[in-house]
Amino acid sequence: MKFITLIILVLAVITPGVISGCSSDNSRILNNFSAEPIPDKYNPLVFEKQEYDMVAGASKAFNVLVFNTGVFGSEEISLSLKCLNHSSAPLKSVFLDSTPQSIPVNSTGDFWVVLSLNLSTPPGNYVCLMTASTSPENFVQNSFFLKVLRLKVLR
Secondary structure (H helix, E strand, C coil), X not given: CHHHHHHHHHHHHHCCCCCCCCCXXXXXXXXXXXXXXXXXXXXXXXXXCCEEEEECCCEEEEEEEEEECCCCCCCEEEEEEEEECCCCCECCCEEEECCXXXXXXXXXXXXXXXXXECCCCCCEEEEEEEEEEEECCEEEEEEEXXXXXXXXXXX
């Protein structure tokens, strides 16, 4: 019995969070580590985060990075967005504002985009698919999650 207790205690100290108050240096390092997303030929369209929270009627600006693998040539790249809820119904009250730009081949370009929601946007969880394209045949896509929160009015 003492042997089993000793094994549990050792595992608890090594594995952070099993016993409240115990932690390791490795867990603190991992919790403080935040890597910038870097687009490349395998993942040419990346966002700052994979999940965004917004309130209906609000706007949020964020950075989108696009790596031109050569698919786009030297043409101007435009971004578009489509968001769906759990029943695959499209979110029609979302708007994306970004300026098209040219990105040299094998280079990365920054797009500052503004995502805006109407006041009528229903709360819920959505999956948004962003497309960077120069034409219907030349595009790359990536998705992120959008959580539309309920707006509470204080009286």
